[in-house]
Amino acid sequence: MRINKTSQGFLVKWGFFYFPYLEFKIWRQLPTAFLPQNINKYLILLPMAFDISSAYLHHGPRSTATMLDIISHVPAHLTKALYIPKHDDTISHFAIYDISKEYSEKVGVNPMGSERYKVELCLLRKPSGHHVGDNARFLVDIDASVSIRERVMGRDPLDAEVSPPIDGERSAKLQIHTGDSLFALTGHECYPLPEKETKKRIIRYPYMSMSGNHGPSKAPRCDWQVHPAEKGPLRYELVDLDRQGEGDGSILAIYHHHGFESELPTSYSHGALLLPNDSTPLFDITVVSSLMALLATIRKQPAARKRSRFRSLMASL
Incomplete structure (x- = not known):
């Protein structure tokens, strides 16, 4: 697993897949002092975020909102x-x-x-x-x-x-x-x-x-x-x-x-x-x-x- 900081948050690579929406909680809630050097300490958040990421893999962030909400x-x-x-x-x-x-x-x-x-x-x-x-x-x-x-x-x-x-x-x-x-x-x-x-x-x-x-x-x-x-x-x-x-x-x-x-x-x-x-x-x-x-x-x-x-x-x- 590799986590890279981007302009929109964090891009998490797991195998061949990227999960861009993890930034929703991680980027906004963790103290700035811990980012991004110690981000891997917070991988406990990943199981909660996979449900979100899987949806965005299939639909994309904006199409999910317009189609399903x-x-x-x-x-x-x-x-x-x-x-x-x-x-x-x-x-x-x-x-x-x-x-x-x-x-x-x-x-x-x-x-x-x-x-x-x-x-x-x-x-x-x-x-x-x-x-x-x-x-x-x-x-x-x-x-x-x-x-x-x-x-x-x-x-x-x-x-x-x-x-x-x-x-x-x-x-x-x-x-x-x-x-x-x-x-x-x-x-x-x-x-x-x-x-x-x-x-x-x-x-x-x-x-x-x-x-x-x-x-x-x-x-x-x-x-x-x-x-x-x-x-x-x-x-x-x-x-x-x-x-x-x-x-x-x-x-x-x-x-x-x-x-x-x-x-x-x-x-x-x-x-x-x-x-x-x-x-x-x-x-x-x-x-x-x-x-x-x-x-x-x-x-x-x-x-x-x-x-x-x-x-x-x-x-x-």
């Missing part, structure tokens, strides 16, 4: 933030952390969906359980089903189980355990939006409709929805359908992907979940469980290749 409004009551670590279907265990303070100070001050929002989310220190103050809210185990257990002291923890759809079905089963009580929810996969065709593939946008009993009364009718054109394809929001015309009040939670992709990846999941500041533990574990079902559905989307016009014509003969 769609600013969306965040309701003021969604101030609790949970970190969903990067995972796929091969990961058997991970923890979900509360990052509310760090998120509000460094990420939430930027418009959701903006280039700076994505950069700050990527550069935010990710809790791992190895540092003082890392607050794991839920422990997730993935096997044939997904088990979610609340991490709490002073009372019995809540836990939940998400069973994937049986072959041929589109409904995931959620069970929430609270002491001696059991509440059941169903997450039904549906596709109200038209498919999107790109040069390489066809993209589908799954919704997940939640229904069932939640506590002593019937749960509100909720949908995990995505609005690619209006709010960006990297944002999903949980909407109370009975309050859909009430603006911010109908949005119960928001999930935003961690990364610079133009669409949600189907190979892995990674992001931040925003919840109401005054939400209850039962509400939180229910939303987290439904999100796990949604993300599993997104990861199972086929990477359908777009047919050429010739092949489409031949198939119709």
Whole structure:
């Protein structure tokens, strides 16, 4: 690895590739006295910056902003933030952390969906359980089903189980355990939006409709929805359908992907979940469980290749 100072910042060479955007944090934040002689002492910043650099390798700094940035409004009551670590279907265990303070100070001050929002989310220190103050809210185990257990002291923890759809079905089963009580929810996969065709593939946008009993009364009718054109394809929001015309009040939670992709990846999941500041533990574990079902559905989307016009014509003969 070699790091050279340029007029615009630092140019980092790793093998045959250059990562010019590392200057975003390194050049602006390190004391001048340390630059550039002792810059290699700060290579600990590189893992956080690779996500940024990879996007700029493919798109370039200005084209990424013009093509991918769609600013969306965040309701003021969604101030609790949970970190969903990067995972796929091969990961058997991970923890979900509360990052509310760090998120509000460094990420939430930027418009959701903006280039700076994505950069700050990527550069935010990710809790791992190895540092003082890392607050794991839920422990997730993935096997044939997904088990979610609340991490709490002073009372019995809540836990939940998400069973994937049986072959041929589109409904995931959620069970929430609270002491001696059991509440059941169903997450039904549906596709109200038209498919999107790109040069390489066809993209589908799954919704997940939640229904069932939640506590002593019937749960509100909720949908995990995505609005690619209006709010960006990297944002999903949980909407109370009975309050859909009430603006911010109908949005119960928001999930935003961690990364610079133009669409949600189907190979892995990674992001931040925003919840109401005054939400209850039962509400939180229910939303987290439904999100796990949604993300599993997104990861199972086929990477359908777009047919050429010739092949489409031949198939119709």
